[in-house]
Amino acid sequence: xxxxxxxxxxxxxYNRIPAVHHLTASFQCGSCIALLGPNGxxxxxxxKAIAGLLPIETGRIEFCGHELDGPAGRTIAYVPQREAVDxxxxxxxxxxxxxxxxxxxxxxxxxxxKDAAAVAEALEICDLxxxxxxxxxxxxxxxxxxxxxxxxxxxxxxxxxLDEPFTGLDRNASEAFAVAMRRxxxxxxxxxxxxxxxxxxxxxxxxILLINGEAxxxxxxxxxxxxxxxxxxxxxxxFSGHHHDHA
Amino acid sequence: xxWILEPFQYEFMQRxxxxxxxxxxxxxxxxxxxxIRRLALMADALSHSLLPGLAVAAILVGLSPxxxxxxxxxxxxxxxxxGHIISRSSRVKEETAIAxxxxxxxxxxxxxIKYAGVKVSLDHFLFGNILGVGDSDLWTSxxxxxxxxxxxxxxxxxxxxxxxxxxxxxxxGVPVGGLLGMLILLIVLAMVSxxxxxxxxxxxxxxxxxxxxxxxxxxxFDTILWGGGALGTFGAVLGLLFSFWANIPSGPAIVLIxxxxxxxxxxxxxxxxIFSRYFKRRHLHEESLERWKx
Numbered sequence: 001x002x003x004x005x006x007x008x009x010x011x012x013x014y015n016r017i018p019a020v021h022h023l024t025a026s027f028q029c030g031s032c033i034a035l036l037g038p039n040g041x042x043x044x045x046x047x048k049a050i051a052g053l054l055p056i057e058t059g060r061i062e063f064c065g066h067e068l069d070g071p072a073g074r075t076i077a078y079v080p081q082r083e084a085v086d087x088x089x090x091x092x093x094x095x096x097x098x099x100x101x102x103x104x105x106x107x108x109x110x111x112x113x114k115d116a117a118a119v120a121e122a123l124e125i126c127d128l129x130x131x132x133x134x135x136x137x138x139x140x141x142x143x144x145x146x147x148x149x150x151x152x153x154x155x156x157x158x159x160x161x162l163d164e165p166f167t168g169l170d171r172n173a174s175e176a177f178a179v180a181m182r183r184x185x186x187x188x189x190x191x192x193x194x195x196x197x198x199x200x201x202x203x204x205x206x207x208i209l210l211i212n213g214e215a216x217x218x219x220x221x222x223x224x225x226x227x228x229x230x231x232x233x234x235x236x237x238x239f240s241g242h243h244h245d246h247a
Numbered sequence: 248x249x250w251i252l253e254p255f256q257y258e259f260m261q262r263x264x265x266x267x268x269x270x271x272x273x274x275x276x277x278x279x280x281x282x283i284r285r286l287a288l289m290a291d292a293l294s295h296s297l298l299p300g301l302a303v304a305a306i307l308v309g310l311s312p313x314x315x316x317x318x319x320x321x322x323x324x325x326x327x328x329x330g331h332i333i334s335r336s337s338r339v340k341e342e343t344a345i346a347x348x349x350x351x352x353x354x355x356x357x358x359x360i361k362y363a364g365v366k367v368s369l370d371h372f373l374f375g376n377i378l379g380v381g382d383s384d385l386w387t388s389x390x391x392x393x394x395x396x397x398x399x400x401x402x403x404x405x406x407x408x409x410x411x412x413x414x415x416x417x418x419x420g421v422p423v424g425g426l427l428g429m430l431i432l433l434i435v436l437a438m439v440s441x442x443x444x445x446x447x448x449x450x451x452x453x454x455x456x457x458x459x460x461x462x463x464x465x466x467x468f469d470t471i472l473w474g475g476g477a478l479g480t481f482g483a484v485l486g487l488l489f490s491f492w493a494n495i496p497s498g499p500a501i502v503l504i505x506x507x508x509x510x511x512x513x514x515x516x517x518x519x520x521i522f523s524r525y526f527k528r529r530h531l532h533e534e535s536l537e538r539w540k541x
Binding site for chain 1: 283404405407408411412414415417418419420421462465466467468471
């Protein structure tokens with residue numbers, strides 16, 4: 001059984017309007033995948049569907065031969081857009097990363113040595129060890145983003161779904177985040193990030209999935225990230241979904 | 248010295264002090280979640296929506312504490328749930344839907360209260376009277392304190408996940424909707440328990456002022472949680488004594504004591520007070536000036 005994530009004929013609706021149509025693609029673990037497409041292409045919708053936050057209307061999503069149905073608990077870590085988070089929440093970097101361990105603790109669970117080790121490792125991987133006791137409100141954008149990645153790592157998930165992680169990060173912060181992302185990849189994880197800056201795709205990701213309401217191209221960046229594919233994705237006209245009301 | 252000890256000699260004061268400890272702690276403790284989740288206005292709406300429930304209960308079963316508890320509880324749940332349903336099924340957002348429903352409920356409550364068989368003064372429901380606390384009120388408060396404390400301690404972690412970032416929590420398999428529903432139920436219970444002491448209108452103060460004060464002082468959620476409980480207890484007891492000495496109603500006295508703590512923290516909190524922030528900013532400015540001189 002190969003370690004891969006398979007999307008088969010996946011259709012997802014957002015507020016009852018189909019946003020992603022009949023999408024089929026598959027990805028190997030140990031890769032960094034850019035989820036590309038114009039605004040409104042369904043990038044966030046697709047990420048949320050894989051994370052089990054939105055129901056899929058047709059098709060199936062499989063990981064390692066098992067169907068993912070609903071929230072997958074520890075297998076998948078979802079990292080929301082930075083703006084969606086309340087950064088005044090009274091918690092330190094370490095406290096936030098520890099939240100990644102909560103689901104594996106159980107209701108009466110105590111923090112054990114292995115939990116502390118997972119948290120320490122996550123902080124190390126994301127270069128946050130020095131900031132561990134800082135409040136999250138006092139972090140820069142890049143540090144905030146890495147903190148969430150560390151939390152996902154502490155969760156010891158296999159699939160990491162990141163919603164626009166590079167938005168608003170400057171060059172240094174992007175590079176630091178990319179380093180952390182590659183560490184996950186090298187550890188055999190599957191990292192998928194929605195991304196809108198086409199100029200940086202080749203430097204950051206080894207695979208792409210280009211969508212606009214449906215799959216346009218999917219594959220290694222060197223092969224699939226071509227001008228023709230991009231032109232096709234950014235100019236094609238997709239069903240707005242409203243047409244389907246009569247169907 | 249006699250005037251300090253005097254209130255402790257009366258049985259009604261002893262009872263009232265015990266009630267203050269119970270409701271002060273429960274509300275202050277729960278308040279941490281309310282403040283962090285920004286539910287204060289929602290809680291305000293719920294407190295107002297208790298009134299029609301109390302009125303209907305008073306009409307049907309008179310002034311029995313259990314009846315009032317149940318009436319208030321059902322009315323608040325009706326408003327919270329109704330607001331949720333309206334916001335999901337229409338264009339109106341949740342806070343608007345809840346505000347619309349609670350103000351309707353409040354009006355119904357005021358209209359109904361005159362039909363209550365027993366003689367009920369509106370003031371009593373609106374502002375409470377802690378000196379009239381009976382045994383059954385105390386037992387009710389005691390039960391609510393126990394329930395709230397146990398539930399919040401047991402579910403603290405998943406609840407924090409749900410409050411901090413709902414979508415991540417959901418992807419981790421945390422039942423976010425159920426937990427937030429439970430939190431709202433506890434808020435209503437805590438308010439019902441503080442009705443007798445401070446009434447519908449002032450119950451919000453007991454709920455949010457202690458946690459809001461500690462939130463200005465500390466960055467640790469545990470401190471906000473337990474500190475909120477401690478400050479709530481302390482403020483409620485001190486407020487009651489203050490009301491006895493100064494001969495003013497107990498509800499406002501309690502809220503004023505807690506309010507004073509909040510205002511003090513706002514100005515003088517070492518980290519987040521506006522005075523200390525002012526000095527910090529000047530310090531930074533001088534530092535960069537030094538760098539320019541080099």
